[in-house]
Amino acid sequence: MNLARLLLRSAQTAGARPAVLLGITQLHDYAGLAQRAAALAGALRDRLGLQPGERVGLFTHNHPAVLEILFGCWWAGLAVVPVNPKLHPREAHYILAHSGASAAFIGGDIGGGLGDAALPLPELRALIDIDSAGYAALLQAGRIDAPLERAPGDLAWLFYTSGTTGHPKGVMLTHRNLLTMTLCYFSDVDTVRPQDSALYAAPMSHGAGLYCLPHVLAAARHVVPESRGFDPAEILALGRRLRGISMFAAPTMVRRLVEHAAAAGEHGAGLKTIVYGGGPMYLEDIRRALQVLGPRFVQIYGQGESPMTITALARAHFSDTAHPQHLERLASVGVAQSAVEVRIVDGDGHALPPQSTGEVIVRGDSVMAGYWRDAAATAQALREGWLHTGDVGSLDGDGFLTLRDRSKDVIISGGSNIYPREVEEVLLRHPAVAEVSVIGRRDAEWGEVVVAFIVARPGAVLESTALDALCQQHIARFKRPKEYHFVDALPKNHYGKVLKTELRARLAATAPPA
Structure with missing residues (x-):
């Protein structure tokens, strides 16, 4: 089993079909x-x-x-x-x-x-x-x-996902994993016709790039925007010119596209499907998107450890406005995809009944082989054949999964994962920083932004510009805090653990009214 055979098959059966375009120019x-x-x-x-x-x-x-x-x-x-x-x-x-x-x-x-x-x-x-x-x-x-x-179990894609305990972990995805994801695209996400196009406006290093596989299998077109990234005006123009465009977008991208379309009086002509995921999509945002662009949306929920393949909220669910649980379903992340099982379990791993809140676990042929050179982390994540996602949610009686929280303190900003500890470790390099705690704050444009609470060493004077400069030396720009709060002490429990819930409450109390 080799994923490259998907390309060989399309070359043999449909060799003259357009494959790669830069903008509207076929390459x-x-x-x-x-x-x-x-x-x-x-x-x-x-x-x-x-x-x-x-x-x-x-x-x-x-x-x-x-x-x-x-x-x-x-x-x-x-x-x-x-x-x-x-x-x-x-x-x-x-x-x-x-x-x-x-x-x-x-x-x-x-x-x-x-x-x-x-x-x-x-x-x-x-x-x-x-x-x-x-x-x-x-x-x-x-x-x-x-x-x-x-072999089906041979490594194909080694994707590094930032960890809550320091260095990122390498998720080992096999040829079988990615072929399963490909087939789930057809069964649970969307159909693909030869005249359709996959548009790569989100990073090809992530799920947007993996979605090349179903489009290669269907011998459809692959379009890289001339901007090489996300530009709402460019996307809408490509939709009008090429038609049949499908794309993956983080919720922040969806919001920006919707607002641009609304301001320009456009309705997404030529955009066939927008698959969104990778972060929280708030109910009011998807309702606005449906109002402006219509039922062109599919939501997926996955992790690097089960790429794009835990649940899906299909186009039909968005269109079924007469269903009595329509709004609840819009706020969910859909139902288990065809090749996986999803459960909600308690702290001991016991399955919970519908409507109960617990950890989301998943098993199936899309689940990773493990973490590269990290047996301990693999054993923690994969237990008795199930991937423990670390996400907290509940299943209703019809199988729709609603995510309630994340047990991992990941911050998702613009569709990119940011783990607080990696930011905290950089800030602690400053000699004047005694303690630091990093959390996310909801943001209308980015979904969440990074906020750092800093305790200075006695007698030290700290400025955010110095901390910004330190971050710029060691981590990506998108991980840098957007706000610094200098405090005398961090709230802690009896065991000395920082109470991030209290820090979030402080931010909520000081937020301007909506």
């Missing part, structure tokens, strides 16, 4: 895309000496070459290590070092810091700029005619 048809992937696979094996099972990093903004790199790596039997392009080079360095990546592809405008002599990557044999002549030369190599054989 490759399916036959050409497969030839480029096969050539890249040959170069990775014959020129760089990579062997099946080795890892290849990918650290770039959205780029048309991402598709041929993904399939070229799989074609050669390699695993891809996608790196969030918003990360700081030091954070990207950790991921490449921990994964033992043998090669890495970088975008021309990011990734340069990976060559820093102070940050050695001893296992990295090649660092390749995808806009360089060196990359173009790789595509002139001799091809590997057919994708190498891989």
Whole structure:
């Protein structure tokens, strides 16, 4: 089982169909895309000496070459290590070092810091700029005619998700995991026609990139915006020109698209499906989206550990306005996808009845193989065949899951996960900081923003500008606190644990009226 066979199949059966577009300009048809992937696979094996099972990093903004790199790596039997392009080079360095990546592809405008002599990557044999002549030369190599054989349980995608206990963990996703996700797309999310287009406005290093798989299987088009990112006016224009556009978007992107469309008097002509997830979508926001753009939406709930495949709220659920629980369903994240089981359990792992609140657990062929080089974390997350998500929710009598809270203190800002501890550890590097606690505050534009409560050392004078500068040296910009609150002490319980619930209450008490 090799995911690259999906591309080979489409190239053989529909080779002349448009495959990759930059804006409205076609770059490759399916036959050409497969030839480029096969050539890249040959170069990775014959020129760089990579062997099946080795890892290849990918650290770039959205780029048309991402598709041929993904399939070229799989074609050669390699695993891809996608790196969030918003990360700081030091954070990207950790991921490449921990994964033992043998090669890495970088975008021309990011990734340069990976060559820093102070940050050695001893296992990295090649660092390749995808806009360089060196990359173009790789595509002139001799091809590997057919994708190498891989077992269903072989590693395909090593996705690093930030952890609550420090360094990010590498989620091992296999060829079986991602094929299961692909088939769930067709059964639970959306149909795909050859004339449809997958639009990559969200980072291709995450779920938006994984959704290339069902669109390759259907021999549909793949469109990278000329902006290489999210621009509401550009998206609406592409919808009018290309028609049949589907895209993944974080809730903050949906809100921005809706407000732009409303201001421009547009209704999303040509946008077929907007799949949203990756953060809380508030009921009033999705109702506004439906009012402006109509029933073009599907919601998914997943984690890196079960990518895009825990639950789905289908288009039919959005349209069923006569149902007596319609608003409750809009506030939910839908029902279990076809290839998984979902349960709510108590602290001892016992299943709870409908309407009870507990931890969400899931099992099925989409669930990860484990965490890379971290047996302890794997044992904690995977128990008796079930993935313990750390999310808290409840199932109603019809199987609709509503998330109530997150037992992990993750902050989701603009669709990106931010874990407080990694921000706290950076702030504690400042010699004048005695204690720090980081929480999220609800924000109309970003979903949540980072807020830091700081206790200074006796006699020290602290300014937010100095803390900002420290964060800029060590973590990505989107993880930096938007607010600093300097306090005399942090609220704690009898065991010395900081009471973040009390900090959230303080923020709520000082928030301006809505």
